[in-house]
Amino acid sequence: MIDEQGLAAVTMRALAARLGVEAMSLYKHVANREALFDAVVTRVIAALAEGGAAPGGPAAGWRPYLTGMAREIRRRVVAHPNAFVLVVTRRPGPPWISPPLCSAEWVEALLAGLRREGFSDEQARYGYRALNRFLLGFLWLETSTLAATGAAEPYDAGRYPTLHELSGTLAEHRFDAEFEAGLQSTLDQIGAVLV
DSSP: OHHHHOGGGOOHHHHHHHHTSOHHHHTTTOSSHHHHHHHHHHHHHHHHHTTOSOTTOGGGOHHHHHHHHHHHHHHHHHTSHHHHHHHHHTOOSOTTSOSSSOSHHHHHHHHHHHHHTTOOHHHHHHHHHHHHHHHHHHHHHHHHHHHOOSOOOOOOTTTOHHHHHHHHHHTOOOHHHHHHHHHHHHHHHHHHTTO
């Protein structure tokens, strides 16, 4: 339901109707809607961690490794854009493991891989934080755009002339190209701390 209709559509009553059961029967499994959403977060994080981290491993070099990891995380997150908001706002676990690299498996793979590539502890921490911050910002924008419904109201041309004029092109997203450019820039920043 979250994938198809968004978070607002998920009520205990609507879920029960979809399942063909009485709403009260759901409370045998979850305490309330909030507990249901917490369970969804657990499930999404488990799905993000399934199958291990990036293909190829760090033996191919740190840059191809992080590129593969970032692309795989993006692929998995974009598959559930409406659920990603839950992962971001209900992040379980310690504060240093944050979305979208929110599973201990991914963080372990990233940090251990960078150390094997000769990164110091400080450089590995920087690499993790830089990559994760880029992914969080980019994927938050991408998934919120993908999850948005309805047409936007045009801005008043008298009050916001530039915004009105550019609004059509501002609405055009080139997520694939923008992701690759942002990722390469982030990797350049990580590479700069290795010097």
